[in-house]
């Protein structure tokens with residue numbers, strides 16, 4: 001009797017029947033994320049005009065998905081280049097900004113193994129869309145890390161520290177007592193190169209931009225382990241190597257900047273030396289004298305982490321991330337950061353764009 005009256009109702013009110021069956025399915029299997037507050041851009045262009053903070057609706061957490069509550073994510077130069085549309089690989093628009101960060105597992109899909117709510121994870125290799133409060137992605141994206149890691153280091157450990165680590169390993173064999181030279185020494189990559197080199201007994205010669213307060217900056221870099229720090233104007237001399245007192249001529253140099261700063265790195269290199277370019281902060285080209293090739297036989301190389309981390313490196317890079325996070329936890333890998341609440345995104349962006357002069361790395365906290 002009860003069944004027949006229910007069928008009768010369904011026949012009379014098909015829309016009601018549909019609503020009820022949907023409701024039942026939703027309660028039994030569909031898990032949704034919370035809504036997410038996100039930095040979105042609908043077209044590429046100047047980041048300060050094309051980005052806006054919006055609320056995105058909940059999305060389904062499928063059986064192999066993990067929903068992450070983001071804790072922190074930096075604004076890196078490459079994030080800016082992706083939004084500008086000048087980075088070689090960039091997400092399709094509309095897109096959420098950000099590429100690395102750290103978050104806490106909020107919920108997991110029914111088939112997910114090895115992760116539980118409360119665990120800390122980073123996307124590894126990094127992947128787009130970290131500037132939002134909740135991210136839902138496949139289990140394979142996430143690497144579980146030690147929860148005792150300082151949050152801001154966990155958020156920033158891949159793009160820059162891993163670049164520094166790889167560049168010290170991948171070009172020439174360096175032995176304790178050797179020296180390297182670099183420009184852009186105040187960048188996070190630069191600060192990591194100083195410390196990772198020192199950890200291996202390798203000396204560093206560092207070049208920074210001229211600025212007010214350069215003595216204080218030099219002191220900070222020396223405290224990290226830099227042997228020598230010069231401003232670009234200090235190197236306007238005929239024989240830059242004459243400025244080195246007890247250091248060997250470097251065989252390896254790193255170029256973060258281009259333009260004159262790159263020429264200065266080349267001047268320090270010894271016969272047969274190699275300069276690795278990984279950044280172009282000045283947006284100026286590298287000019288190399290003919291004599292550098294003929295008489296010094298210098299080599300010019302490049303490094304791009306995103307290419308290095310092609311998917312077959314996923315398993316290789318995770319132990320390196322753990323190694324770097326261990327160093328950060330021990331206080332042996334440090335770099336300057338400013339933590340900024342997500343609500344102040346546009347102020348942090350202005351600082352990252354250099355509108356307010358030299359600033360520490362901006363790290364958004366959620």
Ligand SMILES: NC(=O)c1ccc[n+]([C@@H]2O[C@H](COP(=O)([O-])OP(=O)(O)OC[C@H]3O[C@@H](n4cnc5c(N)ncnc54)[C@H](OP(=O)(O)O)[C@@H]3O)[C@@H](O)[C@H]2O)c1
Nearest residue numbers: 077163186187188189209278279280281282303304305358
């Ligand atoms: N190839 C790769 O795989 C790879 C990986 C990671 C990073 N990168 C690149 O490495 C570079 C540094 O990244 P980061 O995140 O470590 O940097 P960061 O911490 O954000 O610091 C920015 C650095 O750039 C310098 N800078 C800013 N504007 C400049 C200008 N107009 N002229 C000269 N120098 C300028 C700053 O010097 P001041 O202190 O004087 O302001 C500072 O040293 C970027 O170009 C980034 O894209 C490349």
